[in-house]
Amino acid sequence: MASQCATSASLRPLLERRLVIVTGKGGTGKTSVSAALALAGAAAGKRVLVAEVGRDEHVPRLLAPGSVPVGYAGRELVPGVTVLRIDPYEALGEYLGLQLRVRSAVDLVLRNKAFRQLLDASPGWRELITLGKVWHLEQMQDAKGARRFDLLIVDAPATGHGLTFLDVPRVVVSAVRTGPLRRNAELVGEMIGDRDHTLLLPVALAEELPARETAELVARVRSSLGIAVDRVIVNAVVEAPFPAGLEDLDERLARLPEAGAHPGLPPFRVLAACAAHLRSRADLNRVYVREIARDSGLPVVTLPFLPMGIRGPSDLRALADPLLAHPVLAAA
Amino acid sequence: MRLPDELLAKRVLVCVGSGGVGKTTLAAAIALEAARRGRRALVLTIDPARRLADALGIGALGNEPKAIAPDALVTLGIPAPGSVSAMMLDMKRSFDDLVERFAENADARDRILQNRIYQHVSDALAGSAEYSAMEKVFELSERREYDLIVVDTPPSQHALDFLEAPQRLLEFLDSRLVQLLLHPAFAAGRFGFRLFQRSAQRVLQLLERVSGLAFLEDVSEFLLAFEGMSEGFRERARSVRALLLGPSSAFVLAAGPSAESAEQASLLLDRLVASGVPMAGVIVNRVRVWPGGGDAPASIAEGAEEAPAIETLRSALARSEGAGFPALEAARAAVAATRTYAALVRAHALATGRLRSTAEARGLFWLRVPELPRDVHDLIGLCRIAAALRGAPAEEA
Numbered sequence: 001m002a003s004q005c006a007t008s009a010s011l012r013p014l015l016e017r018r019l020v021i022v023t024g025k026g027g028t029g030k031t032s033v034s035a036a037l038a039l040a041g042a043a044a045g046k047r048v049l050v051a052e053v054g055r056d057e058h059v060p061r062l063l064a065p066g067s068v069p070v071g072y073a074g075r076e077l078v079p080g081v082t083v084l085r086i087d088p089y090e091a092l093g094e095y096l097g098l099q100l101r102v103r104s105a106v107d108l109v110l111r112n113k114a115f116r117q118l119l120d121a122s123p124g125w126r127e128l129i130t131l132g133k134v135w136h137l138e139q140m141q142d143a144k145g146a147r148r149f150d151l152l153i154v155d156a157p158a159t160g161h162g163l164t165f166l167d168v169p170r171v172v173v174s175a176v177r178t179g180p181l182r183r184n185a186e187l188v189g190e191m192i193g194d195r196d197h198t199l200l201l202p203v204a205l206a207e208e209l210p211a212r213e214t215a216e217l218v219a220r221v222r223s224s225l226g227i228a229v230d231r232v233i234v235n236a237v238v239e240a241p242f243p244a245g246l247e248d249l250d251e252r253l254a255r256l257p258e259a260g261a262h263p264g265l266p267p268f269r270v271l272a273a274c275a276a277h278l279r280s281r282a283d284l285n286r287v288y289v290r291e292i293a294r295d296s297g298l299p300v301v302t303l304p305f306l307p308m309g310i311r312g313p314s315d316l317r318a319l320a321d322p323l324l325a326h327p328v329l330a331a332a
Numbered sequence: 333m334r335l336p337d338e339l340l341a342k343r344v345l346v347c348v349g350s351g352g353v354g355k356t357t358l359a360a361a362i363a364l365e366a367a368r369r370g371r372r373a374l375v376l377t378i379d380p381a382r383r384l385a386d387a388l389g390i391g392a393l394g395n396e397p398k399a400i401a402p403d404a405l406v407t408l409g410i411p412a413p414g415s416v417s418a419m420m421l422d423m424k425r426s427f428d429d430l431v432e433r434f435a436e437n438a439d440a441r442d443r444i445l446q447n448r449i450y451q452h453v454s455d456a457l458a459g460s461a462e463y464s465a466m467e468k469v470f471e472l473s474e475r476r477e478y479d480l481i482v483v484d485t486p487p488s489q490h491a492l493d494f495l496e497a498p499q500r501l502l503e504f505l506d507s508r509l510v511q512l513l514l515h516p517a518f519a520a521g522r523f524g525f526r527l528f529q530r531s532a533q534r535v536l537q538l539l540e541r542v543s544g545l546a547f548l549e550d551v552s553e554f555l556l557a558f559e560g561m562s563e564g565f566r567e568r569a570r571s572v573r574a575l576l577l578g579p580s581s582a583f584v585l586a587a588g589p590s591a592e593s594a595e596q597a598s599l600l601l602d603r604l605v606a607s608g609v610p611m612a613g614v615i616v617n618r619v620r621v622w623p624g625g626g627d628a629p630a631s632i633a634e635g636a637e638e639a640p641a642i643e644t645l646r647s648a649l650a651r652s653e654g655a656g657f658p659a660l661e662a663a664r665a666a667v668a669a670t671r672t673y674a675a676l677v678r679a680h681a682l683a684t685g686r687l688r689s690t691a692e693a694r695g696l697f698w699l700r701v702p703e704l705p706r707d708v709h710d711l712i713g714l715c716r717i718a719a720a721l722r723g724a725p726a727e728e729a
Contacts, residue, residue, distance in 0.1 A: 026351015027350065027353060115539075209356075246665055252662065263637050271669075275670070308675070
């Protein structure tokens with residue numbers, strides 16, 4: 001485990017990266033992590049861009065509840081944080097415009113029914129064009145010629161699909177012999193594989209199946225994708241419900257003889273049942289945090305469980321500090 | 333609240349829902365419950381993460397169903413003739429099977445299987461994995477070895493790909509652009525198509541500039557090989573669709589208990605109903621329930637009630653644990669923990685209550701499965717879930 005300690009000590013802070021691709025199984029809270037990281041970046045004075053790639057927008061609801069959709073053009077939702085949703089069809093239109101340089105030609109292609117059918121049936125292009133748009137955003141400059149964004153965060157699709165997403169440039173490079181498509185895929189591939197600037201940030205839950213899938217994800221990233229991954233975020237970790245010395249409080253409560261009704265106080269057996277349930281869930285969480293660290297061979301960062309969910313920026317800020325905290329080697 | 337018998341009398345049950353709600357576990361539990369009611373059930377997962385194999389404890393799954401040993405079923409209280417089998421699809425292989433079956437001849441088959449494009453896309457072809465799975469469902473359903481097939485599906489964004497993908501593929505094969513790629517000489521000579529042809533030709537030229545000629549050549553070769561398959565494929569796609577949307581199938585939506593999950597589930601429910609699938613009901617998984625049933629109290633020893641409540645608990649603990657035990661600290665901790673617990677019960681009740689109204693307004697059944705103190709990773713755990721599906725308290729399983 002000595003090598004792991006070295007890894008942890010040499011870990012670069014999250015905010016020093018340029019492109020952070022947040023991934024994980026569905027329901028792990030990837031979007032909350034993306035939004036919390038964006039707020040942390042903005043608080044550190046960075047110009048941040050969050051790109052959503054799904055069919056629906058989720059980040060705006062977290063950052064600015066009640067705001068209208070940001071769409072493909074994107075909008076600065078809170079100072080320093082611009083959010084957009086990359087719609088593959090819009091990205092394709094933009095790309096064709098850049099390639100063909102004639103608007104009427106682009107319209108001819110995009111309005112062609114057969115071409116739409118070709119697109120609907122074709123695999124991979126959505127992923128490639130989405131990543132191409134990310135590349136394009138990464139290259140953007142402001143009026144002074146400086147980079148438009150300091151930190152780009154991509155809220156990637158759920159695992160499984162998420163890895164396919166990142167694997168597409170490599171597949172295109174190996175499937176397409178020559179031509180502009182191949183060159184574009186190569187550029188995107190270089191951006192993703194840039195181990196200095198790009199980081200894959202897996203988000204897991206401290207539960208059995210997400211833990212196992214995270215280990216599979218990390219193994220696959222290491223064996224075939226070549227993207228930098230240096231820590232795992234474990235979200236919604238339930239804390240031990242009782243202070244040190246009282247860990248078995250549920251058992252003590254269960255031994256109490258009932259004392260009759262008291263206003264506002266549930267029966268002792270109910271207190272005991274609640275306590276036992278919380279303790280059991282917290283114990284399980286601890287086991288799986290350890291398992292994730294062991295099986296992935298990576299340090300972990302744990303985020304607290306927020307029982308009411310994320311209702312807005314203040315809840316996100318509660319996640320931002322622990323998110324930036326130095327990872328711990330839970331396996332040790 | 334009980335999983336309706338009519339539902340288990342169907343031939344195919346499709347479980348849909350967002351990621352992370354425990355859909356695979358629910359699908360397996362439904363199969364167990366169907367078996368308990370005497371059905372020969374098969375649960376099929378197309379999730380690449382091998383979850384079902386884990387949950388059922390039957391190791392690696394192949395492209396053929398594996399039955400749970402009869403003695404194990406007896407131990408679980410599942411009497412004959414009920415049985416449970418499970419299977420996970422190897423998606424790549426399944427698509428190869430399709431090619432083998434529908435290719436015109438061995439030559440065409442080899443041309444497809446060896447095509448560069450095919451080798452890269454067969455596992456990624458939009459919806460092909462889902463379609464292959466449904467195709468397998470159809471095949472298994474035709475074999476009549478099972479009374480009920482429970483199908484787990486990938487997360488929500490793709491929930492309907494398995495129905496739409498074959499249609500998309502066929503429309504595409506029929507399209508003029510493809511015809512032009514396939515038979516340029518023939519198409520160019522057709523009188524009347526001229527005008528359209530010219531614009532399609534132009535689209536192809538533009539595509540060539542964007543993608544490169546070699547790529548289009550490979551695509552064209554792939555499509556040419558595929559074209560011969562399309563008749564058999566079309567016929568089959570129609571049958572699969574008829575089975576899934578027909579009266580012998582039903583869809584069940586699995587949801588999570590949080591406000592966010594319930595909201596996602598409502599959206600998905602609207603989409604599913606709008607697309608005409610035979611929705612039967614909603615199952616909300618891992619709902620935290622109040623011990624002993626009923627609603628959680630609105631507050632636990634708040635305000636003026638706090639001090640006397642903590643004192644009652646403190647003195648009970650002091651009596652029971654004796655001197656030296658930090659009874660006051662323990663009493664406070666117990667009340668705080670109960671508040672935490674109750675808050676989540678209330679949050680879940682609020683979120684799932686809205687989903688319940690939506691479901692019931694549409695005439696769908698609604699069930700909730702309580703959150704268990706431990707994880708479900710074995711058959712006994714699945715039986716607890718199955719018990720909840722028939723309305724029995726989870727502890728009794």
